[in-house]
Amino acid sequence: MRHVISLLIENESGALSRVSGLFSARGYNIESLTAAPTEDASLSRITIVTAGSDDIIEQITKQLNKLVDVVKVLDLSETAHIERELLLAKVCATGPAREEMKRLGDIFRARIIDVTEATYVIELTGNQAKLDAFIGAIDPALILETVRSGICGIARGDRVLKV
């Protein structure tokens, strides 16, 4: 089962490697991992997308909690939540593809944020499935480069992950 785990960790050097090292040392799967400081600069928030049986996910959350720098852990998958990922795609925009890319972007509510005579850079946010669908809809020959941020997640409603 796929799980999205969010955690707050002391924003110290090496904090990220404690988390990633735990996953590699114990053989846990990481599908994506994002990290950035929060509005409180002393804390970083990390979102990890992982997969495993219930037993493994239980161990992952326990082992994360055991890391001395980790302040809080929340398995977002246990609750109603929102996931978003950012995609930047550099595509060919010449000939008929120039208009086609624009139309496709509109359908997915993407934005073109850089334009040259031959290329667009398209920005798209959404859940993983939407980003996958967008990439799937483009002729692979037209894709020059893509970059994805990995998942950010937040719980719906009153539930907050905060110190």
Add this chain to the structure above:
Amino acid sequence: MVLTGAEILIRCLQEEKVEYVFGYPGGAVLYLYDALFQQDDIRHILVRHEQAAIHAADGYARSTQKVGVALVTSGPGATNAVTGIATAYCDSIPLVVISGQTPTPTIGQDAFQEVDTVGITRPCTKHNFLVRDVKDLAITLKKAFYLAASGRPGPVLVDIPKDVSIARCEFNYPREIAMRSYNPVIQGNVGQIKKAMQVLRAAHRPLIYFGGGVILSNAANELTHLARLLGVPVINTLMGLGGYPASDRQYLGMPGMHGTYEANMAMHYSDVLLAVGARFDDRVIGNVDHFASATRKIIHIDIDPASISKRVKVDLPIVGNVRDVLIEMIHRFESRPSSGGESIAEWWTQIESWRARKCLDYKLSPELIKPQFVIQKLWEVTQGEAIVASDVGQHQMWAAQYYRFERPRRWLNSGGLGTMGVGLPYAMGAQLAHPEAQVACVTGEGSIQMNIQELSTCSQYRLPIKICLLNNRYLGMVRQWQQMFHGQRYSGSYMDSLPDFVKLAESYGHVGIRVDKPADVESALREAFTQHRNELVFLDFQIDRSENVYPMIQGGKGLTEMILSSEDL
């Protein structure tokens, strides 16, 4: 008061009442050593290899419950320390390891004797720190001692760059420390404890299985008290030896790969298993699926939630400090005692029939010294009161099986990591902590040579350790597996070109005694512990080369699938 980083370190160690620092100097720690030189409260013990510094600090911690402290230099000093740190980590031993680092401006530039110590030790420490600013030094050391000793204990490393050790700042040692990210649970959940007591009272085949957590939380008395109130059988892991008196009728010995027949059978067939500070290690329960094939309710008390339901699904978890939880259980039992005795009478009958197989009996030989016999004589001569530091291998298992530990913190060994070479430095740490105690190092000719240089440290500090070498000229445990499971192809397990250990010991200024005949075992031990009471004695027992450790559960097999003697092969 404005002090240098080096002076701050010393003041912090003094504030923490550190008696001994085990270490080895080098370029990056010169200022630290200079500050150490200029005070008298803390004694520095100069080892001969950094691995031994960590093991000695570890042996000190195991035998006292205090935090062990070691000091090593950067680069090779730190990498030599890694095995020691990992050993302590696997057995949850509280250590603070101070490592020197190259000056901060040189970090990342491949400076002389630079390694990423914090990176290398990250997976084998409870936590570690690189101190980049002298202003952070005192608080970091306070955190290090707090983290090492609290919760599930473990080693904490503090890496101090050379420029930080000479930089100056105002010194203030914090009295208290609070970390928002670290709050170990101490008291167990009362609801869970109540449920556990109900389950235990209703059990027909209850069993207490405990491990190193009982030793670490100083709960031997509470565990013994609870076991006697309940009248149930008790088994313990290698790390738990001494947590329950071995002479007691309720004690069945150690379960697992080289556990007793009665302990393994009881573990398998119990209907309620109270696991206390133990972690269902692969060497204890054998094959997980086989273990799960018998149904039983498992209650698990542990301070580390991650140890619960890790290998074996637990029905009733109780997260908390073992001692606090046991006190609460005793209190609840005493306020509403139940007879319980009759309902488990049948279980005891069954257990006594298992015990009657006398699985630890062995045949004495008039010509060949049996290793089990040496350990039994060691027990007799020391009246069961010695601190026994063991190395890793067959001798370790014989010591665990035949030295009947009555009290905690008398048995020091590397249970989790299985580090050969720990024995002598463990004995050093224990002897320094307990100058009057009889300290024996039970070892093999493979293990002792992994830290034999420490014989020099022992002469420098006049440590009257008694080394009992069970010498079979084989890496015995490897040889035993090769004999049983690898077609008797003794690949790399033969020990050729051994030194004359008697002369070797003498060359370091110690006493060496070689023992070839069973009839001389006891007299040699008596001579060592009486006549040479104040000297290190190296006893080289030439034992039966073919002796194996029994009972044995082959890797991947279940608890009931024991090999009880060579006749079962």
